[in-house]
Amino acid sequence: MGDDLQSRRTVIAGVGAGGLALALTACGGSAETTQPAAGGSASQSGALAGGTLAKTADIPVGGGTVFKDQKIVVTQPTSGEFKAFSAVCTHNGCTVGNVSDGVIVCPCHGSKFAIADGSVKHGPADKPLPAQQIKVEGDQITLA
Known part of the structure; x- marks a missing residue:
C-alpha cells in the first residue's frame, strides 16, 4: 500500500x-489578444501585415489598445484623435494591462493614466507615460 x-x-x-x-x-x-470590453480596451501582440500596428476601427473611442510586443498603448480619446504612449508603467516598469473607463491601467500596483495625455490619474506612479510617435494614414496606424 x-x-x-x-x-x-x-x-x-x-x-x-x-x-x-x-x-x-x-x-x-x-500571442494574447482580447476583445474590447465595455470600457473600451483590448490587448494585442504583434503588428498587422505591412508594418501596420492597427486599423483605426480597432481602437475604440474613449478607450485604447495595448500592444504588448511593441510596448505601446494607442488610445482614441475623442473620435478621430489617436494618441500613443509607452506601455511601460513609470512606477515599477510593469507593462500596462488594459484601457478601461477612460484610463490606462497598470495591473501591478493599480496606477492609472489619462488616455488623452498619459498623465497620472491615480498612483503610485508619479510620472506620466511618455508619448510615442504614430502615424495615421487613412484607416492605418503605424509606428512613426
Missing part, C-alpha cells in the same frame, strides 16, 4: 506541475 500511495502522490504532483506550466504559458504567452 505504501508504494501505491507514493505512486498516487507522484501522479498528482506531476499533474499539478503540468497544470501550473500550462497556466503560466497561457498567462505569459506573447
Whole structure:
C-alpha cells in the first residue's frame, strides 16, 4: 500500500506541475489578444501585415489598445484623435494591462493614466507615460 500511495502522490504532483506550466504559458504567452470590453480596451501582440500596428476601427473611442510586443498603448480619446504612449508603467516598469473607463491601467500596483495625455490619474506612479510617435494614414496606424 505504501508504494501505491507514493505512486498516487507522484501522479498528482506531476499533474499539478503540468497544470501550473500550462497556466503560466497561457498567462505569459506573447500571442494574447482580447476583445474590447465595455470600457473600451483590448490587448494585442504583434503588428498587422505591412508594418501596420492597427486599423483605426480597432481602437475604440474613449478607450485604447495595448500592444504588448511593441510596448505601446494607442488610445482614441475623442473620435478621430489617436494618441500613443509607452506601455511601460513609470512606477515599477510593469507593462500596462488594459484601457478601461477612460484610463490606462497598470495591473501591478493599480496606477492609472489619462488616455488623452498619459498623465497620472491615480498612483503610485508619479510620472506620466511618455508619448510615442504614430502615424495615421487613412484607416492605418503605424509606428512613426
